[in-house]
Amino acid sequence: MQFKSQAVAKPYFIAAIGLFVGQILFGLILGLQYVLGDFLFPAIPFNVARMVHTNLLIVWLLFGFMGGAYYMIPEESETELFSPKLALILFWTFLIAGALTIVGYLAVPYATLAELTGNNILETMGREFLEQPLPTKLGIVVVALGFLFNITMTVLKGKKTSISIVLLLGLWGLAVFFLFSFYNPVNVVLDKFFWWWTVHLWVEGVWELILGSFLAFVLIKTTGVDREVIEKWLYVIVTLTLITGIIGTGHHYFWIGTPEYWQWWGSIFSALEPIPFFAMTVFAFNMVNRRRREHPNKAAVLWALGTGVMAFLGAGVWGFLHTLAPVNYYTHGTQITAAHGHMAFYGAYAMVNLMMISYAMPILRGRAANSNKSQVLEMWSFWLMTVAIVFITLFLTAAGILQVWLQRVSDAPLPFMVAQDKIALFYWMREWAGAAFLIGLIIYIASFFVGGDEKEAA
C-alpha cells in the first residue's frame, strides 16, 4: 500500500462481498419460487425477494465501485485521500441505510413501507430497481455527493491521470443520471422514458467508464505495460462505448409508446454495442501478452481477462441476440431478457469488482499477493462461478426460447402460466446451476482465510 488512506477501501470491499452473498441467497430463493410457487409464501412473496436480490446487487456494486475508487485514486493522484474520515462516515451511513431498507422490505408490506417513508410527499417508489423508499434515495444522493466530493478533491490536489479522469466522469455521470429516479410523472410513457435515463445510461453508459478505468488501472499494475499505451486505448474504448451506448438507449423505446423510429435508431446503434466490449477483451489480452513483469497476483490477472470475455459474451453477444426490433418484438419481457441480464451483470460489473478486490485486498492486508494456496482456491472459485453463470444463462435462454415459441409465436398461443409449467425443467436446472454458483462464492470467501503469510509486502 503506497498511501495510508487507501486503507478505507477495506471495509467497502468487505461489505460488498457480504452483500453479494445476500444477493445470491435471495437469488436461490427466487429460483426455487419459480418452480415451487408457494415457497415462503406469504412471508416473502416473489416481488419482495426479487427487490432484495436486485437492490443488493446494485448496492454491493456501488460499494465495490466506491471501495475501488478509494483504493485507486490516492495511488493515481499520488497523494493521500482528501478525507479518510469522511469516507468512513459515509461507509457506515450507506451500510446502515442499506440494511434498514432491506429490513423494511422484508418486515412490512411494501405499501405500508411506502406509507411510512413519505412516498406521498414525492412518489418515487414501486418502479423496477428504483424501489427504494424516499429517505434511502435521498441518502444515496447524499452519500454519492460526499463520496464524489472526497474523490474529486483528492484528484484536484494531486496528479490528474487519464484513468482518474475517466473514473471521475463515470462516477459523476452515475450521480447525475440517478437524479432521474426522482422524476415519476403520472404519464406512464414519460415515466418509462426517463426511467431508462437512470437504468440504461448507468449500465450501458457511465458504469462502463468505471469498468474501463478499473480494468486499465489493474492492467497497468499487473502487466507493467506503459501507462501511455494503456491510457490511449482506454480513451478509444470508452469513446466506442458512449457513441454506441447513448443512442443505444433506443432499444428500450420499441414498445413503450415511443415513436416507431426508435426501432431503427435503437436497433442500429445497439447492434454496434458489442464492439466496445470486443475491443475491451482484445485490449486486456493484448496487454497481458505484452506484459513486462510477472506479477505475483495471478488471480487478479485472471479476473481481468475474465471480465473482458464475460462482459463481451453477456452484454455484447447475449445483448445482440435480442436487440434488433423484429426479434425483440417476440422476445421482449421474456426469460431471454433475464438470461442476458444475469451474464451481463456478472461479466461486466460483478467480475470487475471482484478483480479490483482481488488485486487490492492482499495489498491492503500487507502483502503483494496471496499465498499460492489461497490463489489456487480463488481461481477455483472464479471458474466455478463463471461456469455456473454460463449455465444459468444457457438454461434461461432455453427457457426463454421455448416461452417465446409457446406463448408468442405459436398459432395457438398458450397462456403465460401454462407455458411456464411446460418449461419448469429448465428452471430446475437453472436452480442447480445457481447452487453451484453459491458453492463458488463460498470457496471465494474461503480463499481469504487460507494461508496468507507466505509472501512479503512489495
Place this chain on the structure above:
Amino acid sequence: MELLKNPAHRAWIVLMIATVITWYLGEVGAAGTTSIVAMLVIAFVKGRLVILDFMELREAPRMWRILLEGWLILVSSLILLAYWISLK
C-alpha cells in the same frame, strides 16, 4: 495542363462531372437495373477518389486502404442486393 498534375485537382474535376451525371440521371427519371448499377458505379468511383486522393490513403498502409475501400464495396453491394431483391 500544369494544374492536372495535382491529384487533388484531377479528383475534384472528376467528382464534379460525376455529380452532374448522377443529377442528370435523376432529372430524366432514370429507373431500373441499369440506372441503379450506373449510379452505384458512379458513387463507387467518387468514393474511391475521396479515399485515395482526398484522404490520401493511396500511399497509406495497405490495411487502412483495404478497410476504407472495403467499406465502399460492402455498402455498394448491400445496396445493390437490397435493390435486386426489390426488383424481384
Place this chain on the structure above:
Amino acid sequence: MSGAFTKSMARNIFYGGTIFFFLLFLALSFDTHSQLPKRDMRANITPQIAEGKKLWEVNNCIGCHTLMGEGAYFAPELGNVVVRYGDEGVKAFIQSRPKEGIPGRRSMPQFNFTDEQLNAIVAFLKHVNSINDANWPPNSQG
C-alpha cells in the same frame, strides 16, 4: 501498422464524440416529446387513472409482472390484461386471491383492495392498454 497515435488526440475524440452523440440523443428525445401526446393518450388521464398508477406502484406489482414488457418475468404481462379477462374478470381475479396462497403454485398476495381501489387499478390498466405501443404484445396472451 504505422501512423502516430497520441493520447491527446484520443482524449479529444472521446470528449467530442461523447458530446456529439449526447446532443444527438437529446435531439431525438426532443422530437419524441413532440410526438408523444399523439401516442400516450395523456389527454385521457383522470385522477382515477393517476390513483391506479399509484396503487400499481406502492404494491410493487412490477416485482412479479411486466407492464409493456418491462418488469419481472414471474407473472403475466398486464399491459393488455383487460383484453384477456375484461374489467370484471381482472377485478374478480385480484379479489379472489387466497391469503395463504395456492399450495404448490405461484401465488399472488391478497391486497384487500376496496371497490374504489379496484376500479382505479382497472382504469389504469385500461389506460395502459390504450397507449399506442407499436402493436406490442404480439397476441392477447402477452
Place this chain on the structure above:
Amino acid sequence: MPEPILIPSAEAPPARRLPGDLAIWFFILAEMLAFAVFFSAYAFARASHVEEFNLYQQTLDRNLGALNTFLLITGSWFVVLAVQAAHQDKGPAIARNILLGWLCGGGFLVVKVIEYSAKFGAGISMSTNTFYMFYISLTFFHFMHVILGMVILTVLWVQARKGVYGSHDAHGLESGAAYWHMVDLLWIVLFPLVYVMR
C-alpha cells in the same frame, strides 16, 4: 534464405504512412460502420416498401441535393489544398484554404436548412412514414456530422493562424482533414441512395 529479387531503385521508396492520428481513424471507422448499417437498413426497408419510397422520393429536391454535393466536394478539396500547403510550408495558404472549406460547409448547412424548412413546413416529420423517417434520420445524422466537421475546421483554422502547422508538423491538420473527407464520402453515398436511385 535467398535474397528476394527486387528491382533496385535509386532511392528507397517512401515508407507507407497513415496521414493523421490513428485514433481519428478508429473514430472514422466506427462512424462509417454506423452509416453503413443505416444505409443498408434504408435499402432493405425500401425493398419492402418500394412504392412508398419511389413515390415520396419524388418530393425531395434533387437540385438542392446536387448543389450540396458540389459544396461538400469543393469543401473537401479546399482542405486537401490546406494540407498540401502545410507540407510545402506555405503558411497563409493553410488558413485561407481551411476557411474556404469551412465556408463550403456553411453553404451546405444553409441549403439544408432551406430544404428542411420546406419539408417541416409541410408538416413532415420522422413519424410521417417510413421513407421520411429514413430521409430525416439519415440526412439529419449527416447534418450533425457536417456541424461537427465545421467545429473541427474552426479549431484547425485557429491553430493554422497561430502557425502551428507546417512540414515539421501537420499531424492535427491531417487528422481533422480526414474527418472532414469522411463527411464528404458519406454524402457521396447518401445523395444517390436517398435522392436519386429508384
